[in-house]
Amino acid sequence: MSEELAIDVRGMTKRFGDRTVVNDIALQVRVGEIYGFLGPNGSGKTTFIRMLCGLLRADGGSGTCLGHDVIRESESIKRNVGYMTQRFSFYEDLSIAENLDFVARMYGIPGRREAVNASIERLGLSGRQKQLAGELSGGWKQRLALAACLIHQPKLLLLDEPTAGVDPKARRDFWEQIHELAAEGLTFLITTHYMDEAERCHRLAYIAYGNLLTHGTVREVIDHVGLATWSVSGPDLASLARQLRGKAGVRQAVAFGNMLHVSGDDPEALERAIAPFREGREWTKIRSGLEDVFIHLMDRSKDNFDA
Amino acid sequence: MNERSGFSAQRLVAMIVKEFTQMRRDKLTFAMMLGIPVIQLLLFGYAINSDPRHLPAAVLMADHGPQARTILHALQNSTYYDFVREVKTEREGRDLLARGQVQFVINIPQNFSRDLVRGDRPAILVEADATDPAATGQALGALTSLFDQALINDLKGPLEFLAGTAGPVDVRVHALYNPEVITQYNIVPGLMGVILTMTMVMITGLAITRERERGTMENLLSMPTRPSEVLIGKIVPYIMVGYVQVGIILLVSHYLFHVPMLGSLTLLLAAAFVFIAANLSLGITISTVAKNQLQAMQMTFFVFLPSILLSGFMFPFRGMPHWAQWLGEIFPLTHFLRIVRGILLKGNGLADVSRDIWPLALFAAIVLTVGVKRYRRTLD
Structure with a gap:
């Protein structure tokens, strides 16, 4: 190149x-x-x-x-x-x-x-x-x-x-x-x-x-968006996702098979939001994937567009 | 690195080869291009008759004298009138006309024969359903001479003084080119023009819109083509189709309808080239204007109908008011009808037909220029 x-x-x-x-x-x-x-x-x-x-x-x-x-x-x-x-x-x-x-x-x-x-x-x-x-x-x-x-x-x-x-x-x-x-x-x-x-x-x-x-590059795009993402596994993820959506600090909660990816652009606000749901489930902080980033970008631009 | 490359013969060939292959694959369209001329020629060639005979007539016979019967026979023998009914009252005759069961009612009054012999000039009333003037015109036109001729034999001897005298002028008519008034001699060559107009304009009318609808236009435009290459490339294959149609029509008109061919075949084929090119240019230009195939079809008919009605194919050209004749002069069909009838029936040569060839060439040039200008080189 x-x-x-x-x-x-x-x-x-x-x-x-x-x-x-x-x-x-x-x-x-x-x-x-x-x-x-x-x-x-x-x-x-x-x-x-x-x-x-x-x-x-x-x-x-x-x-x-x-x-x-x-x-x-x-x-x-x-x-x-x-x-x-x-x-x-x-x-x-x-x-x-x-x-x-x-x-x-x-x-x-x-x-x-x-x-x-x-x-x-x-x-x-x-x-x-x-x-x-x-x-x-x-x-x-x-x-x-x-x-x-x-x-x-x-x-x-x-x-x-x-x-x-x-x-x-x-x-x-x-x-x-x-x-x-x-x-x-x-x-x-x-x-x-x-x-x-x-x-x-x-x-x-x-x-x-x-x-x-x-x-x-993929790395740059992910870093540029600056999304923090947690992966969670455990019981009844669907209702968890419903409860998390709309909470301050949570931008998206997306199911990936047996996991739920919960993302937000402010890492501290995100952690505060998920704190009440820690019990009984396994939470891991992961690097945001391209898909998390793009879904986030798409939602955000929709918000901007609708506004 | 010249930005505007010129016309490329190679790209033109590419378009022509592609169009030919596609034409060959489209079996139905291909069959129609060859089948339509034959079917239409047989159908219209045998069906259309501008000299209708054997029209149903009724007669009100209030007199049964010999002269009355002579007149009735004369009418029947002219082959224009077929007596199908005898009515008793005028009212009954009118009803038959109103219902369209007869075209004429011949009213022979009481004492007709007696009055005739006395020299009282009795009247015969002929009532005609003249809603369609073309259907009754010829039959009515034949009446006067018919009566005079019919009575000649009856008015012999002492009655000779009643026979009409010869007029002051002896009129002689030479009906040139088609003395027997055979409709087909006029219609069949005309159909050549009509069929070419219809198939050529319609098929090329769809050419560009089809590419657009199938999405292939996007690809074609992304290649370095010039509008003239695309448009001419789409026209050329159909010139050959046009010639195949001309050939079929000429064979049918010669062997089935026995239309005379007095002029030069070469001249006819040369004139047909200009005419075909004019129609294809029109079609391709319609294609650049229309947004989809349906619009292209509608525009084709918008052109086709006035072509048929104002060109002199269906109705006499000279019967139209001047403004309509001017309008008619625009259509290629008008000029081609004169050319083809002129060459076939009158034996016209190049000098005679050239005044109808240049308007065709002019038409083709102008319309194709519009098409090239209208051809959108982008998808905007």
Whole structure:
């Protein structure tokens, strides 16, 4: 990973009517980095990505993407970016090979046939290249989409919820591949809802209601939010959770299997709140996980938004 | 690092190959593109008749003299009138007209034959249901000469003075190009234009909206394409479909309807190219304006109906007021009807049809330019 920046934008803003969907977001992604982009549904992640690759006109902002002006040079950006849409957007009535061939022609790839064959080979799609894309399962569609995005050898991949609806095995394979490609120098900006995927990213940004709330490595994000968390096990955790919620100092009480995670942003207030419930249960102070932090961020931003 | 790369033939080819493959996969649409011309041609070619005959008529016979019967026979022999009823009163005749059971009531008054022979010029009343002028016009137009001719044989000898004298002018009519007034000679070539208009505009009208609805537009836009590559790439495959339709229609019109082909086939095919291109441009432009496939269909019909009604396909072009003729001149179908009828029936050459070809080319150019301008390069 170098210090060179693949994405370096500031003040990116997008409004639909009088609704601000992306509000003054700055983002820096280094070359070769896998950057996770997280946030609840409708938080503006997709809109931000579409602005980066010129699919939406930004209402404000400046900066560069792969060294090209993000506002004015979207044609050059498009040639060096692979964009994998949230919904499968290749042609379901074309076969795997035909889809890849179409993309290869569109980018004017030299040695097109070889490139298409190599791509089919590399993704383990050999023997299925004649199958129609519409007949593929979610995991295979995702593989095809990734192969198609890679065929013109982009420098930056923008992946919008690439693993939605994909089984755990396929997800793991997918992330293996992402890491291999990143090691070769490819840069990734990936949106996801899965915490395990977030932890596989080099760095993260959390966005809610169009605002960037926090960013950094997993460690930095957790530290930045400064959440204290206790894990508790024992009888009748459900009623305990009900009693704790709404108490001063307790921001959230979330069940994790046989455990309850109780978190608050003021450690002392949190300890005072849980003191009456210590008896008969096993309490351990733990390091807040990414999930605790994100649920907390989501709730807090909702409060701010509703207010 | 040139930001604005030019038009790329390679990307155009990519679009054309893709569209062809998709067309081939969509079996129903493909079958319709080839089946519609045949079905419509057979249906309308045989069904539409602008010279209706054998219309049901009733007669009120108050006189049974020989001349009255001659006239009745003459009407029947003209093949315009089929006498299906004899009525006793005028009231009964009116009722039949009102109920639509007969188209005409012929009223032969009392003492008709006697008055005729006396030279009193008796009147015959013909009542017609003229709600649809086209249905009665021809039959009524034939009446006057019919009576004169019919009575010639009866008015011989002493009655000869009653026969009409020849008018001061001897009028001779040459009905050129279609002397036998065969409706199909007019309708079948016209159907070529109508069928091409419908399929071409509709199919390309859906082209962009379909990409939008299926979500593939997002992908297409994320690639470095130019609007002209996408739009022309979507048009080219359908030019070939259009030619297949033209071929089918020409074969059917030649072998089934025996429509003459006096002019040059090459010229017709060349003119058809411009016409097909004009319709495809219109369709693709509709597609860039419409938000979804339903809107595209609605817009197609918005164009299709005036095309049929104002182009001279259904009603005589010259019968329309001037403003409507001006409006009609806009539609490609108007010009193509003149071209195709001109080449097939009149044997028109390039010089004759060129004044209808350039408006088609102009139409295509303007509409396609609008389409390229309207094509949204972002998802905004």
